[in-house]
Amino acid sequence: MAHEKTEYRPYLEPKGLYNWFWTVDHKRIGLMYLYSILIFFLLAGLCALGVRAELFYPGEQIVDHHGYNVLFTLHGAMMVFLFIVPGIPATLGNFLLPLMIGAKDVAFPRLNILSFWVYLLGAIVVLGSLVGPPGSSWLDTGWTFYTPYSIDSSTGVIPVTLGAFILGFASILTGMNFIVTIHRMRAPGMTWHRMPLFVWSLYSASLIQVLATPVIAITLLLLIMERVLGIGIFDAGMGGDPVLFENMFWFYSHPVVYIMILPAMGVVAEILPVFARKPIFGYRAIAYSSLAIALVSFFVWGHHLFVSGMSNWSRWIFSLLTFAVAIPTAIKVFNWIGTLYKGSVSFESPMLYACGFIFLFTIAGLTGLPLATLATDVHLHDTYFVVAHFHYTMQGGTVVALVGGLHFWWPKMYGRMFNEKMAQVGFWTLFIGFNATFIPQFIMGYQGMPRRYADYLGEFHDMHFLSSVGAMVNGLAYFIIFGNLIWAVFKGKRAAANPYGSLSLEWQTPSPPPLTNFDEIPTVTDWTYGYGDQQKA
Amino acid sequence: MISDATEVAARVDMVQIFIFGMMAFWFIACNAVLVYFMLRYRRKGPDDKVANIKGNHTLEIVWTVIPCILVLIIFYYGVVVWKDLRVPPKDEPVYEIGVTGQKWSWSFKYPNGATTGNELIVPQGTNIKLNMISSDVIHSFFIPEFRVKEDVIPSMYTYLWFNAKHAGEYNIFCTEYCGKDHSHMLGKVRVLDADNWENWEKTGLMLGEERLTPLENGEKLFADRGCKGCHSVDGAKLVGPTMLDAFGRSATFASGEAYTVDDNYIANSIKYPNNQIVAGYPANQMPSFDGQLSDSEISDIITYIKTIKSE
Amino acid sequence: MFNHKDAPDGTFFNFHKEPPLVAYEFFKLGMWIFLATEVLFFGGLFAAYFIMKFKWPEIFSLGSAQLSIPLGATNTVILLASSFTMALGVDAAQRKDKGRLVTMLALTFLGACGFLVIKYIEWSGKISHGILPGSDVFFSVYYMTTGLHLIHVLIGMYYIGLMFFRALQGRYTDEGSSHAGVEVGGLYWHLVDIIWIFLFPLLYLLGAH
Structure with missing residues (x-):
C-alpha cells in the first residue's frame, strides 16, 4: 500500500503559548524543559557568582554570614534539583530519544507533559521559600538538608524539601516513560545493539531515576x-x-550524580564518531559500562560518610565498592580516545566540547581516587578539594557535554546554524575560566580549607582570589555561548537537514523535524556507527 | 604545601603522593594520546580514508584488568595506613580528652577536671584520644596538620586520636556545616613541651604567664567559649540579646513575666539557657554550659558582663 | 515492536487513542516500573523501621503490645480477600465478562471500605488515648507506615471506583476495547496488599504479647 506523502510542516508550527503548554509532542516538551532549566541555571549561576564575589577577600564583603549561607544553599539546591537532574535527560533526551530509535513519540506522551507540569509546580514550590524576609525565611541548610540542623533551622526547609519531593515525581515519570519507550517503541530492525549509545546512557540513567528517586521522596517526607x-x-x-538521614539522603544522592553524568557520556559518544568519521570504539563495552555504573552506584553511598561515625569495617567496605566505579568509567575514557585513532577528525565546536569533556573528565575521575581512599579522604573530606572534584564532574562533565550537545543538535532543533567562530570563542572562554576557578580550589582544599565557609583565614587568600577571578570568566563564557545560540534561533543561517553527515536516525529526517518525526517509520538495517562500512560503498 | 605534624600524617602523605603520582601518569597518558590523535588524524580533505576499527578485544581486556589491579593496590595501601590513622596504638598509654561541639565553639575537658574553650592544650609526644559529642547539630572536628577529621554528632560519641611530634600551634576547623557562624567555629591546638605541660596541668598557666584577674578572665572566657557569636557587646541584635547594658536591665520573658538581670539570672541562663527565654528571641539556640564552666569561671563572666556599659 | 498508529496532532485534548494491544503492553510495563519505585519508597521506610527497632527494642515491643492483633488480622484478611476479588475481576475482564467484572470491582471496593473502617477504629482509639505521631519512635514509625499505606489504599479506591463506572459503560469489555486499565489497576492493588502483608507482622506481631 503506497504511503500517502504528507506536506512537510516543522514541529515548531503552530505557534502560540497554548499550543506549547498543552502539547504532548516530545520535541516541544524537550524544548520547554530546556528553557526552564536554563532559567534556573542562570539564577543558580548568579548565586555562585555571589558566593565567589563574597570570597574575593576574607571578612564580610557583600553579604553577611547568613546571606552567604543562603547563597550557597540556593546555588546547590537549584543547580541539583532544578537544573542538572533534568539537565540532559529531560531536554536532549526528550527531544532525541524517539527520533533516535525511529519512533513518533515517547510511550506515554501525556505522562510526558504531566512530568513537565509537575516539574513547574515543584519549581514554584521551591521558589515559594523565597517569599518572606531573606534574613529569617530563606533556606540556609545547604542543599543536603542534614539533620538535626534542618530540623532546628527557622528557615524555609519545608517549601524546598516539598518542592524537591514534587520534582521527584517529574523525574520518575520521565524515567519510566523512557524505559517503556526504549523497550517497546524501537523501529523495525533497531535491535538493542544497533541503538545509539546516547539511548543506552538514557536507559541506564532512567533505571536510576525510577529506583533511587523514591528513596529521597520518603526521606524528605x-x-x-x-x-x-x-x-x-x-x-x-x-x-x-540524625546519621540515618545522611544514609538515606546519599542512597539517592550518590546514584543521582550518575543520572547527571551518564547521559553526558552518551552525548560525547554520539559526537565523537561523527566528527572522526569512524565507528565508535568498543560499542558494547561502552553500552554495558553504563549499566554497570548504574548498578554499582547504588552500593557506594557510604563514601560520603567516611568520617560520620560509621563503624570501621563499613568504611573500608564502602571504600572498596567505590573503587569499583572507577573501572567502567576508565573503560569509557579509553574507548572514546580509541575512537579517534586513524580517523578523519575535524574540529567544529561540538567536537571541541566533546574533546574538552574528555580532558576535564579525566581530571574529575582521577581526583576521585584520593577521595575513595580511606587514608587520604579523612583529610580531604568536606574541604574545597571535594568541591573542586564534583564541579569537575558536574560542570566540566555534565554542563560541558550539555552545551556541546546543544551545539551539535541545535540545527536539528531549530533548523538554524549558530556562528561557528563565536561558538569556539565561547568554548575557550569556558575552558579557561572553568579551570582557573577550580584548580586553585584543589590546592587550597589539600591545604585544609573547609567548604561552606563564609569567611576564611588569611593564608587561603591567594587561592580564593584566583578562584573568584576564574569564576567571573567562567560566568562570562555562558553569556557568550548562550547569546550565540539564541542569536542563531532568530538570525542564524538555515541549516541543511544533516550538516555534520551523521548516520544516526534523528538526522535522516528534515531539520527541524515534522510533528510526527518520520513520514514513515524507518526500517533499520545497520548499527548507528557504520562510518567505516559506508566509505567502501 | 601543608606540613605534617604527626608521624601518621607523614605516612598519609606518602599515600597521597603515591596516588598523585598515579593520577599524574594517567592524566598525562590519556590526554597526550588524545591530543596526539587529534593532531595526527585531523581531517585533511573530504575524501579521507579512515580505518574501519570497531574495537579490539585484547586491548579492551588489558585496559580493564590493569585499572582493576591498580585500584586494588591503592585501596589496600589506603586501608593499611588508615588503620593506624584511625585506631590508637594498643598497649600504649592514651591521654583522653572530652570534646563538646556546640554552635559555634569547642569545649575541652581534661582528666584533671580542667576545661578550656576553643583552645585544646596537649602534651607533645603523647597519644591523645578525643572523645567527642555535640550538644546541638552535627559538627566535624578537623586538624589539617594532623590529617585527622571526624564528625561530632549529638547523642553519639565519636573519637579520633593523634600524637603530635613537636610543640606548636595548629588550626582546628569545623568542617560540617552548622549554621550562621560555621566559618568562625575555629580553634587552636597548642602542643606543649614536657615542662610547660607539667606546669599547665598543675596550675592552668603557661610557664611565665601571670594569673588573670577575674575581669580579664571573664572577658577571655566570653570570647573563647563563643558567647560573642550570639551576644554582641555593642548593642547589635544577633541570635541572642546584646550584653551592652545588660546588667540591671528590665524586660519580660516570653512567658510575659517581668524580670531584672542580676547575678543569679546570668548564672542560671549560662547553665540552663532554655528555662527563661527573653521575649522576641528564639528558644533552643543556646547550649547549656552546665558542667563545662566552673562556678568560679561563671562568676568571672558575670564580673565582665557588669562592665559592658554604653557610657 | 509497536508504534503509534496515528500521529498526535500536537494538542492535549485531541490526543489519539492507542490500539488495544499497544496500550496493554505499554501500560503493563509502565506499571511494573512504577511498582518498583513503590517498593523502593516503602523500602526506605522499612529501613527506618529496622534501624529504630535495633536501637530501641524495648520501645518497639512495648508499643507493639498496645496494638490489637484481632483488628490487624481482620484487616489482613479483608485486604487479602479484596486482592482475590480483584484478581477475579482481571480474569473477568480478560474473558470480556462485563457482569462479573462489575461485581468483582464492587466487592473489591467494599473490601477497601471495610479496611478503612477498621483503620478508623484503630487510629481513633490510639488518638483518644493521646498516642500520636511523636509519642515515641515506635508510634512515629507506626503512623508513618500505616498512614502512607492508607494514602495508597485511598488512591486505589479512587481508581477502583473509576474502573467500576467505566466497566458499567463497557469500556473494558466491548468489542475492540482494551482491558489494560483493569490489569494495571489489579497490579497496583496487589502491591497495596503486599505492603500490608509486610506491615502487619512487623508492627503487630513482633512484640511482647
Whole structure:
C-alpha cells in the first residue's frame, strides 16, 4: 500500500503559548524543559557568582554570614534539583530519544507533559521559600538538608524539601516513560545493539531515576513530618538517629550524580564518531559500562560518610565498592580516545566540547581516587578539594557535554546554524575560566580549607582570589555561548537537514523535524556507527 | 604545601603522593594520546580514508584488568595506613580528652577536671584520644596538620586520636556545616613541651604567664567559649540579646513575666539557657554550659558582663 | 515492536487513542516500573523501621503490645480477600465478562471500605488515648507506615471506583476495547496488599504479647 506523502510542516508550527503548554509532542516538551532549566541555571549561576564575589577577600564583603549561607544553599539546591537532574535527560533526551530509535513519540506522551507540569509546580514550590524576609525565611541548610540542623533551622526547609519531593515525581515519570519507550517503541530492525549509545546512557540513567528517586521522596517526607509533627526519627533528642538521614539522603544522592553524568557520556559518544568519521570504539563495552555504573552506584553511598561515625569495617567496605566505579568509567575514557585513532577528525565546536569533556573528565575521575581512599579522604573530606572534584564532574562533565550537545543538535532543533567562530570563542572562554576557578580550589582544599565557609583565614587568600577571578570568566563564557545560540534561533543561517553527515536516525529526517518525526517509520538495517562500512560503498 | 605534624600524617602523605603520582601518569597518558590523535588524524580533505576499527578485544581486556589491579593496590595501601590513622596504638598509654561541639565553639575537658574553650592544650609526644559529642547539630572536628577529621554528632560519641611530634600551634576547623557562624567555629591546638605541660596541668598557666584577674578572665572566657557569636557587646541584635547594658536591665520573658538581670539570672541562663527565654528571641539556640564552666569561671563572666556599659 | 498508529496532532485534548494491544503492553510495563519505585519508597521506610527497632527494642515491643492483633488480622484478611476479588475481576475482564467484572470491582471496593473502617477504629482509639505521631519512635514509625499505606489504599479506591463506572459503560469489555486499565489497576492493588502483608507482622506481631 503506497504511503500517502504528507506536506512537510516543522514541529515548531503552530505557534502560540497554548499550543506549547498543552502539547504532548516530545520535541516541544524537550524544548520547554530546556528553557526552564536554563532559567534556573542562570539564577543558580548568579548565586555562585555571589558566593565567589563574597570570597574575593576574607571578612564580610557583600553579604553577611547568613546571606552567604543562603547563597550557597540556593546555588546547590537549584543547580541539583532544578537544573542538572533534568539537565540532559529531560531536554536532549526528550527531544532525541524517539527520533533516535525511529519512533513518533515517547510511550506515554501525556505522562510526558504531566512530568513537565509537575516539574513547574515543584519549581514554584521551591521558589515559594523565597517569599518572606531573606534574613529569617530563606533556606540556609545547604542543599543536603542534614539533620538535626534542618530540623532546628527557622528557615524555609519545608517549601524546598516539598518542592524537591514534587520534582521527584517529574523525574520518575520521565524515567519510566523512557524505559517503556526504549523497550517497546524501537523501529523495525533497531535491535538493542544497533541503538545509539546516547539511548543506552538514557536507559541506564532512567533505571536510576525510577529506583533511587523514591528513596529521597520518603526521606524528605520524613524530614517534613519531623518539622510538622515532631516524629523524632532523625532527632537525637527524641531517640532518633540524625546519621540515618545522611544514609538515606546519599542512597539517592550518590546514584543521582550518575543520572547527571551518564547521559553526558552518551552525548560525547554520539559526537565523537561523527566528527572522526569512524565507528565508535568498543560499542558494547561502552553500552554495558553504563549499566554497570548504574548498578554499582547504588552500593557506594557510604563514601560520603567516611568520617560520620560509621563503624570501621563499613568504611573500608564502602571504600572498596567505590573503587569499583572507577573501572567502567576508565573503560569509557579509553574507548572514546580509541575512537579517534586513524580517523578523519575535524574540529567544529561540538567536537571541541566533546574533546574538552574528555580532558576535564579525566581530571574529575582521577581526583576521585584520593577521595575513595580511606587514608587520604579523612583529610580531604568536606574541604574545597571535594568541591573542586564534583564541579569537575558536574560542570566540566555534565554542563560541558550539555552545551556541546546543544551545539551539535541545535540545527536539528531549530533548523538554524549558530556562528561557528563565536561558538569556539565561547568554548575557550569556558575552558579557561572553568579551570582557573577550580584548580586553585584543589590546592587550597589539600591545604585544609573547609567548604561552606563564609569567611576564611588569611593564608587561603591567594587561592580564593584566583578562584573568584576564574569564576567571573567562567560566568562570562555562558553569556557568550548562550547569546550565540539564541542569536542563531532568530538570525542564524538555515541549516541543511544533516550538516555534520551523521548516520544516526534523528538526522535522516528534515531539520527541524515534522510533528510526527518520520513520514514513515524507518526500517533499520545497520548499527548507528557504520562510518567505516559506508566509505567502501 | 601543608606540613605534617604527626608521624601518621607523614605516612598519609606518602599515600597521597603515591596516588598523585598515579593520577599524574594517567592524566598525562590519556590526554597526550588524545591530543596526539587529534593532531595526527585531523581531517585533511573530504575524501579521507579512515580505518574501519570497531574495537579490539585484547586491548579492551588489558585496559580493564590493569585499572582493576591498580585500584586494588591503592585501596589496600589506603586501608593499611588508615588503620593506624584511625585506631590508637594498643598497649600504649592514651591521654583522653572530652570534646563538646556546640554552635559555634569547642569545649575541652581534661582528666584533671580542667576545661578550656576553643583552645585544646596537649602534651607533645603523647597519644591523645578525643572523645567527642555535640550538644546541638552535627559538627566535624578537623586538624589539617594532623590529617585527622571526624564528625561530632549529638547523642553519639565519636573519637579520633593523634600524637603530635613537636610543640606548636595548629588550626582546628569545623568542617560540617552548622549554621550562621560555621566559618568562625575555629580553634587552636597548642602542643606543649614536657615542662610547660607539667606546669599547665598543675596550675592552668603557661610557664611565665601571670594569673588573670577575674575581669580579664571573664572577658577571655566570653570570647573563647563563643558567647560573642550570639551576644554582641555593642548593642547589635544577633541570635541572642546584646550584653551592652545588660546588667540591671528590665524586660519580660516570653512567658510575659517581668524580670531584672542580676547575678543569679546570668548564672542560671549560662547553665540552663532554655528555662527563661527573653521575649522576641528564639528558644533552643543556646547550649547549656552546665558542667563545662566552673562556678568560679561563671562568676568571672558575670564580673565582665557588669562592665559592658554604653557610657 | 509497536508504534503509534496515528500521529498526535500536537494538542492535549485531541490526543489519539492507542490500539488495544499497544496500550496493554505499554501500560503493563509502565506499571511494573512504577511498582518498583513503590517498593523502593516503602523500602526506605522499612529501613527506618529496622534501624529504630535495633536501637530501641524495648520501645518497639512495648508499643507493639498496645496494638490489637484481632483488628490487624481482620484487616489482613479483608485486604487479602479484596486482592482475590480483584484478581477475579482481571480474569473477568480478560474473558470480556462485563457482569462479573462489575461485581468483582464492587466487592473489591467494599473490601477497601471495610479496611478503612477498621483503620478508623484503630487510629481513633490510639488518638483518644493521646498516642500520636511523636509519642515515641515506635508510634512515629507506626503512623508513618500505616498512614502512607492508607494514602495508597485511598488512591486505589479512587481508581477502583473509576474502573467500576467505566466497566458499567463497557469500556473494558466491548468489542475492540482494551482491558489494560483493569490489569494495571489489579497490579497496583496487589502491591497495596503486599505492603500490608509486610506491615502487619512487623508492627503487630513482633512484640511482647
